[in-house]
Every structure is written in C-alpha cells, then in structure tokens.
Amino acid sequence: MNAPESAAAIDVHGLNKHFGDKHVVRDLTLQVRRGEIYGFLGPNGSGKTTSIRMLCGLLTPDNGSGTCLGFDVIRETYEIKREVGYMTQRFSLWEDLTIRENLDFVARMYGVAARARAVRDAIDALGLGDRRDQLAGQLSGGWKQRLSLAACMLHRPQLLLLDEPTAGVDPKARRDFWDQIHGLAGQGIAVLVSTHYMDEAERCHRLAYMFEGRLLATGTAAEVVASACLVAWAVNGPDLAALAAALRARPGVLQVTQFGGTLHVAGRDAALLEAAVQASSADPRQRWQRIEPGLEDVFIDLMQNAANGRPS
Amino acid sequence: MNGNGVSLSRWIGILVKEFIQLKRDRLTFGMIVGIPVLQLILFGYAINTDPRNLPTAVRDADPGIFTRSFVAALENTGYFRIVSRPATEAEADGLLARGDVQFVVTIPADFTRRLMRGEAPELLVEADATDPTAVSNAVSAVQKIALTALSRDLAGVRARTPTPTPTVDVRVHRRYNPEGVTAYNIVPGVLGTILTMTMVLMTGLAMTRERERGTFENLLSTPALPIEVMTGKIVPYIMIGLLQVTLILLAARWLFHVPMEGNLAVLYAIMLLFIAANLALGITFSSLARNQLQSMQMTFFFFLPSILLSGFMFPFRGMPEWAQTLGNLLPLTHFLVLVRGVMLKGSALPELWVHVWPIAAFMVAVIAIGLRFYRRTLD
Known part of the structure; x- marks a missing residue:
C-alpha cells in the first residue's frame, strides 16, 4: 500500500491537546515537505513530545485536523503507524532482547518483506555484526540510540519522527547521525527531529520553535534569526564579569552571555543597545564588535518575550 | 482499509x-x-487429610463388657480419642455443636441384649462434617471395627452365628454438611x-x-x-x-x-x-x-x-x-x-x-x- 502522493509529509492545522486542565499543545500548525529535515526546538516541557506523539497516532488531538503522509491524523492512525518511523525520546526497545531479536521483532510488527535479510543488513549497516547477540540493555547510550534509529527505519518509512535522538550522545556519534539523516532526506524522506542542540538546529532545512505549547517562530535558521530583529555585540578583553553586571542593569540590554573570553550582548532596540555599549566601553583593553545574533540568542529572546507577555 | x-x-x-x-x-x-x-x-x-486422635464423646447407655471392648477397639484404631462421656443426648449435642468433639458415638440401651440375641444393634456415630476430610477415614474405621472388634468376645456366646454378618449396625450421621466433600x-x-x-x-x-x-x-x-x-x-x-x-x-x-x-x-x-x-x-x-x-x-x-x-x-x-x-x-x-x-x-x-x-x-x-x-x- 502506498501513501497518497502529496507534497507535504506533514500538514496539520490547529491541533490542540489538553492533559486535564493543562493546555499542552495550542493550535499547532505545521507543514513539513518530503525530503526536508525539520528541526523542532523549545525548552523542556514545551509540548514537543506531545506534538510528535499526535503526529504518529500515539495521542489523539482534542481538535484540529491534518494529515501525515496523506493519512488523516485522527482517523487513519493505523496507516500512519505503518508508514512512519518514530524514535522515542527514552530508549524504548526491549533491554532483555538482543540486538538481533529487537530488530527482528520490530521487522515482524511492520511486516517487513524478506525480514531476515533486512535485519542482517541493518545490523551490518550499524557495524554491529559481531555484537548482534548482545542484550540491548548492555549497550552504551550512543549505541542504543543508533539501534533505535535502525529499528525505526527497518520498514523504510517515508517520514521519520525523532524525539531528541541525540540527547547524551558524543559529538562524533552525533555528527555521524546527522550525516545519516541528511542521506535519508536526500532520498526524499521527511524528518521531523526535536533537539536542544543549536548546531543541530543549524543543520536543519527549517525550524520551529515551541514554547508553552505554542509555535513562536518557524522558517529557515536565517529567517528565524532575521524575524527576531535582534542586534548583538561581542566584546573581548579582561574583567568581563564586572562588565556583564553593569550591562545587565542598562536599558535596552536583553541578554548578556559569556563565552569564555567573549561576552555577547543582545537587544532589540539598536539605538538603546548602542548607547549601552558606548557607556560601558570605557576600558580600552575591551574591544567591541557588532555581530550577527545566533539562533540561541533568538530562542532565548523568544522565550523571554513570550514569558513576559503571558497573561498571568 | x-x-x-x-x-x-x-x-x-x-x-x-x-x-x-x-x-x-x-x-x-x-x-x-x-x-x-x-x-x-x-x-x-x-x-493432613487423614487426621487421627480426633476428640470423641461416647454416650454409653448400656455399660457392659461389650461396650467396653467396643470403645477400646475404637480407641485402638487411632482415629478416636475419647474425651468425654456425656450422660444425656442434649449434653452430647452441645459438645458437637460447640466443636468440642468431632464425633459422638451413641451406644443404645439395648446394645448388649440385642447383640446376645444375634441381632445387629444400631450404633449411632454422629460426625461434625464441616471438615469432611477429617471425618471420612474415621468413619470407615468404625465400620471396619464393627465387623471385627466384637467377634472375639462373641465367639463363645454366638457360636452358631455365620461369620460374615456384621455384629453391629453402624449408622453414620454427617452433621452440618450432608454432602460431604471428597477426600x-x-x-x-x-x-x-x-x-x-x-x-x-x-x-x-x-x-x-x-x-x-x-x-x-x-x-x-x-x-x-x-x-x-x-x-x-x-x-x-x-x-x-x-x-x-x-x-x-x-x-x-x-x-x-x-x-x-x-x-x-x-x-x-x-x-x-x-x-x-x-x-x-x-x-x-x-x-x-x-x-x-x-x-x-x-x-x-x-x-x-x-x-x-x-x-x-x-x-x-x-x-x-x-x-x-x-x-x-x-x-x-x-x-x-x-x-x-x-x-x-x-x-x-x-x-x-x-x-x-x-x-x-x-x-x-x-x-x-x-x-x-x-x-x-x-x-
């Protein structure tokens, strides 16, 4: 059975989800194209996992509508489950089964054709040929994550939903992982991936930033940065801690962040920020420089904005 | 679909x-x-589905040599421990109702007389069958001794009695639980x-x-x-x-x-x-x-x-x-x-x-x- 052809892998409008009287996801509207890697960012508890679970049929939205791979997210969850690969945030394969047994079980659940071969290929691709009979529970975090990804790709899904797949994984493994994701996207698979890492966000084709159940920004990394209208300065030199304290007290300064020997200062009002910089640049050993704001600056700004503007 | x-x-x-x-x-x-x-x-x-030494009351309305040897035979089976000798039926009933005894064995007044005449006298064994498994083996033991116990004592008296005839007619009343669940x-x-x-x-x-x-x-x-x-x-x-x-x-x-x-x-x-x-x-x-x-x-x-x-x-x-x-x-x-x-x-x-x-x-x-x-x- 093939999914109906449609340009968007995910196309949902106004999805809402409550847990009791907690409004966890508010009016989620999201489009993800085939072949696109879509980054899903936001602080812990912002509703990312709930959103992903609604997209793969694990949770029923309270209202709203839309499709995943052309299947209705409310009525056709069975079809969605068959075509989507979902990787849970927490390792959710069976720790008392071996690597091979886990893959074999998952392959059976999805009715993978030529199962033995598919499992063998997956193990070879993982480079785990010699450890195939090791219990999954004995694997390190990085290996568990790779095994999970292999498991959710066994049935060759057209859409991957990955919930913080690289949390707690070392940089080399993360890079390998992302190379693999890009390879898949190149084959036309859509990937929705939630993450806290800014470098990963920058590797996505497009991004969405969620806070308290609401999407605050969507677009490419550059678009998200541009839409925030932030102005930023960097300063190098000694005594940055004292400078940071002074800057925080100035009007127009929204963020002061120290990165080793560099201080980043950001604000939305260019004139006010400039004035703050002028007033603080008495020490000649400190060198000021106008910079482009980063994604992280933008996200923190979005979050502070939303938190301030929130009716209490 | x-x-x-x-x-x-x-x-x-x-x-x-x-x-x-x-x-x-x-x-x-x-x-x-x-x-x-x-x-x-x-x-x-x-x-233990074959409990022994069960407390027993004997109401003996006809004290005599035959009753004595019958009661002795009861005790010898190991199932019965005579703990009481009530004088009246009411007293015996009370013992059974309170659970003080598991059995009441009643020996009728004409026991010796009928035995001598060669009639099998009735012997009433009332059992507290609320615990039926406790009762059944003991009851079958009574039936067995009814066949054998008195034969020696009677040997002289009833020489001409054909051997297979039971000497005593044991009537068992399972009280409180008439069905009697299997052992x-x-x-x-x-x-x-x-x-x-x-x-x-x-x-x-x-x-x-x-x-x-x-x-x-x-x-x-x-x-x-x-x-x-x-x-x-x-x-x-x-x-x-x-x-x-x-x-x-x-x-x-x-x-x-x-x-x-x-x-x-x-x-x-x-x-x-x-x-x-x-x-x-x-x-x-x-x-x-x-x-x-x-x-x-x-x-x-x-x-x-x-x-x-x-x-x-x-x-x-x-x-x-x-x-x-x-x-x-x-x-x-x-x-x-x-x-x-x-x-x-x-x-x-x-x-x-x-x-x-x-x-x-x-x-x-x-x-x-x-x-x-x-x-x-x-x-």
Missing part, C-alpha cells in the same frame, strides 16, 4: 518475543516451575489455586512491565493490533500453565496416589480452558493497572475470594446463599467441581458442561473488558 486485519506474522512476532523474554527472566521461570511442586509437597504433606480435595485445589495465582499474576505483570519500562510506547507506535498483543502475550503462558499442571498431576500420582477415574484428555481440555480464563483476566488487569504494583494488588484482590469462596478451603455447600452466588462467578469454583468430577468420579463432558460454560463465559467477559480498556494510544 487494506491490510488492516489481524496479521499472523505479527502475532507470531509477539509470541516469539514473549518466549525469549520469559526465557531470560530466570526468577520468574524458576517460580513457575518451583511454585507448583513446592506447594503441592507443602500442602500434600502438611495438610481428595487437595489436588484439584492445588491445581486450581496455583493456576489462578501464577497465571493471573504473570500476565498481569506482562503489560504493565512494558508500560513501566517505556517499551509500551514503542509497541504502540507499531501497527500491532490490541487483539494480537493480548493473545500473543497469553499463549506462551498457556504452555507454562500446561507444564505446571503436568508437574502437579505427576506429583499427585506418584506422591499421593490420587486416582484418575476419568479421561485424561478431558481433564486437560478443562485445565486449558481454566488457564486461558485466568490468563485473560491477568491481561485485563494489566490493561487496567497503571503499574506492576497495581496489577499485583488486583491479582490478590481476586485471589483471596477465589481461595475462600470456591470450596477449596471451606465446603462450598456450607456457605450462605449469597456467598455461593459470588463463588459461582469465580472460575475456580467450577474448576474444582470439574477436576474432582473427572479425576474421582470419572465424569464425562456432557455431565460436566454445566460447570464448563461458566468458565468460558467468564473468559469471554474478561477479554471484552480487556479489549475495551486496552489503550491504543498514550492518552
């Missing part, structure tokens, strides 16, 4: 997974094999209680364990259908259950020499049904429970009435009607009757049907509830 039906391959996948996990869980597996053997030996030897209560009871406990508990934990370990989210995100998951988790335990009953039956045969009057295949068919009913209950518990602890609590909530109201521990007919009604809802109640029927009476299926369908109905109801509450989503 193409491909939305039940998939055999998927079902087998779940089956294989459960078997592997069962194999790896050494403790559980050990319990499954160890519990039946241990409990049967424990119950079989600790619970081989223990084996069907152990079969039933062990199956109830292990089957409900093991499967009760099966689904909640997935939930607690977080693997349930993975299982749910696959296209596996609830009925596939439920039955796929049940079948391995059916085999475990059959292994358990086989162990118990072998032990029953070799350790306790329990007879097997009926058809073994019929017995296995009944046990299979009973196992399936308990497994279905376990799976349903685990779809209702949020965690393993809750599932365990539900199991014990069900287990206790099963033991107390099924007729395993106390005679079923001795319970008030409402308790019998409650007991009739429990599969164990019917299972006990069925197993006794097959093993001891050699009953065949047509006679047993009346106790078969309640177990089947219980199973269907429980599966329906389980499917109703099986969470297809994480909502």
Whole structure:
C-alpha cells in the first residue's frame, strides 16, 4: 500500500491537546515537505513530545485536523503507524532482547518483506555484526540510540519522527547521525527531529520553535534569526564579569552571555543597545564588535518575550 | 482499509518475543516451575487429610463388657480419642455443636441384649462434617471395627452365628454438611489455586512491565493490533500453565496416589480452558493497572475470594446463599467441581458442561473488558 502522493509529509492545522486542565499543545500548525529535515526546538516541557506523539497516532488531538503522509491524523492512525518511523525520546526497545531479536521483532510488527535479510543488513549497516547477540540493555547510550534509529527505519518509512535522538550522545556519534539523516532526506524522506542542540538546529532545512505549547517562530535558521530583529555585540578583553553586571542593569540590554573570553550582548532596540555599549566601553583593553545574533540568542529572546507577555 | 486485519506474522512476532523474554527472566521461570511442586509437597504433606486422635464423646447407655471392648477397639484404631462421656443426648449435642468433639458415638440401651440375641444393634456415630476430610477415614474405621472388634468376645456366646454378618449396625450421621466433600480435595485445589495465582499474576505483570519500562510506547507506535498483543502475550503462558499442571498431576500420582477415574484428555481440555480464563483476566488487569504494583494488588484482590469462596478451603455447600452466588462467578469454583468430577468420579463432558460454560463465559467477559480498556494510544 502506498501513501497518497502529496507534497507535504506533514500538514496539520490547529491541533490542540489538553492533559486535564493543562493546555499542552495550542493550535499547532505545521507543514513539513518530503525530503526536508525539520528541526523542532523549545525548552523542556514545551509540548514537543506531545506534538510528535499526535503526529504518529500515539495521542489523539482534542481538535484540529491534518494529515501525515496523506493519512488523516485522527482517523487513519493505523496507516500512519505503518508508514512512519518514530524514535522515542527514552530508549524504548526491549533491554532483555538482543540486538538481533529487537530488530527482528520490530521487522515482524511492520511486516517487513524478506525480514531476515533486512535485519542482517541493518545490523551490518550499524557495524554491529559481531555484537548482534548482545542484550540491548548492555549497550552504551550512543549505541542504543543508533539501534533505535535502525529499528525505526527497518520498514523504510517515508517520514521519520525523532524525539531528541541525540540527547547524551558524543559529538562524533552525533555528527555521524546527522550525516545519516541528511542521506535519508536526500532520498526524499521527511524528518521531523526535536533537539536542544543549536548546531543541530543549524543543520536543519527549517525550524520551529515551541514554547508553552505554542509555535513562536518557524522558517529557515536565517529567517528565524532575521524575524527576531535582534542586534548583538561581542566584546573581548579582561574583567568581563564586572562588565556583564553593569550591562545587565542598562536599558535596552536583553541578554548578556559569556563565552569564555567573549561576552555577547543582545537587544532589540539598536539605538538603546548602542548607547549601552558606548557607556560601558570605557576600558580600552575591551574591544567591541557588532555581530550577527545566533539562533540561541533568538530562542532565548523568544522565550523571554513570550514569558513576559503571558497573561498571568 | 487494506491490510488492516489481524496479521499472523505479527502475532507470531509477539509470541516469539514473549518466549525469549520469559526465557531470560530466570526468577520468574524458576517460580513457575518451583511454585507448583513446592506447594503441592507443602500442602500434600502438611495438610493432613487423614487426621487421627480426633476428640470423641461416647454416650454409653448400656455399660457392659461389650461396650467396653467396643470403645477400646475404637480407641485402638487411632482415629478416636475419647474425651468425654456425656450422660444425656442434649449434653452430647452441645459438645458437637460447640466443636468440642468431632464425633459422638451413641451406644443404645439395648446394645448388649440385642447383640446376645444375634441381632445387629444400631450404633449411632454422629460426625461434625464441616471438615469432611477429617471425618471420612474415621468413619470407615468404625465400620471396619464393627465387623471385627466384637467377634472375639462373641465367639463363645454366638457360636452358631455365620461369620460374615456384621455384629453391629453402624449408622453414620454427617452433621452440618450432608454432602460431604471428597477426600481428595487437595489436588484439584492445588491445581486450581496455583493456576489462578501464577497465571493471573504473570500476565498481569506482562503489560504493565512494558508500560513501566517505556517499551509500551514503542509497541504502540507499531501497527500491532490490541487483539494480537493480548493473545500473543497469553499463549506462551498457556504452555507454562500446561507444564505446571503436568508437574502437579505427576506429583499427585506418584506422591499421593490420587486416582484418575476419568479421561485424561478431558481433564486437560478443562485445565486449558481454566488457564486461558485466568490468563485473560491477568491481561485485563494489566490493561487496567497503571503499574506492576497495581496489577499485583488486583491479582490478590481476586485471589483471596477465589481461595475462600470456591470450596477449596471451606465446603462450598456450607456457605450462605449469597456467598455461593459470588463463588459461582469465580472460575475456580467450577474448576474444582470439574477436576474432582473427572479425576474421582470419572465424569464425562456432557455431565460436566454445566460447570464448563461458566468458565468460558467468564473468559469471554474478561477479554471484552480487556479489549475495551486496552489503550491504543498514550492518552
């Protein structure tokens, strides 16, 4: 059975989800194209996992509508489950089964054709040929994550939903992982991936930033940065801690962040920020420089904005 | 809706997974094999179905040499311990009613006279049959001594009496529980209680364990259908259950020499049904429970009435009607009757049907509830 052809892998409008009287996801509207890697960012508890679970049929939205791979997210969850690969945030394969047994079980659940071969290929691709009979529970975090990804790709899904797949994984493994994701996207698979890492966000084709159940920004990394209208300065030199304290007290300064020997200062009002910089640049050993704001600056700004503007 | 039906391959996948996990869980597996053997030996030897030295009252309305030697013979059987010699019937009744004695043996006033005349005098043995297993061996012992005990004393007096005639006509009154439950209560009871406990508990934990370990989210995100998951988790335990009953039956045969009057295949068919009913209950518990602890609590909530109201521990007919009604809802109640029927009476299926369908109905109801509450989503 093939999914109906449609340009968007995910196309949902106004999805809402409550847990009791907690409004966890508010009016989620999201489009993800085939072949696109879509980054899903936001602080812990912002509703990312709930959103992903609604997209793969694990949770029923309270209202709203839309499709995943052309299947209705409310009525056709069975079809969605068959075509989507979902990787849970927490390792959710069976720790008392071996690597091979886990893959074999998952392959059976999805009715993978030529199962033995598919499992063998997956193990070879993982480079785990010699450890195939090791219990999954004995694997390190990085290996568990790779095994999970292999498991959710066994049935060759057209859409991957990955919930913080690289949390707690070392940089080399993360890079390998992302190379693999890009390879898949190149084959036309859509990937929705939630993450806290800014470098990963920058590797996505497009991004969405969620806070308290609401999407605050969507677009490419550059678009998200541009839409925030932030102005930023960097300063190098000694005594940055004292400078940071002074800057925080100035009007127009929204963020002061120290990165080793560099201080980043950001604000939305260019004139006010400039004035703050002028007033603080008495020490000649400190060198000021106008910079482009980063994604992280933008996200923190979005979050502070939303938190301030929130009716209490 | 193409491909939305039940998939055999998927079902087998779940089956294989459960078997592997069962194999790896050494403790559980050990319990499954160890519990039946241990409990049967424990119950079989600790619970004495042939108790001796039972307190007995003798109301002797005709003191004399024959009564003396008859009472001596009673005591010599080892079953009776004469603790009281009430003078009146009312006094004797009181002793029995209070449970001070298990038996009242009444020797009538004309005992010696009728014995001398060659008539078999009536001897009344009243038994407190609320604990029927305690009574039956003692009663048969009385009947035996009635044949032999007095023959020596009578040898001179009644020389011409033909030997096979019983010298005394023993009348047994089973008081309080006229039905008198069979003496081989223990084996069907152990079969039933062990199956109830292990089957409900093991499967009760099966689904909640997935939930607690977080693997349930993975299982749910696959296209596996609830009925596939439920039955796929049940079948391995059916085999475990059959292994358990086989162990118990072998032990029953070799350790306790329990007879097997009926058809073994019929017995296995009944046990299979009973196992399936308990497994279905376990799976349903685990779809209702949020965690393993809750599932365990539900199991014990069900287990206790099963033991107390099924007729395993106390005679079923001795319970008030409402308790019998409650007991009739429990599969164990019917299972006990069925197993006794097959093993001891050699009953065949047509006679047993009346106790078969309640177990089947219980199973269907429980599966329906389980499917109703099986969470297809994480909502």
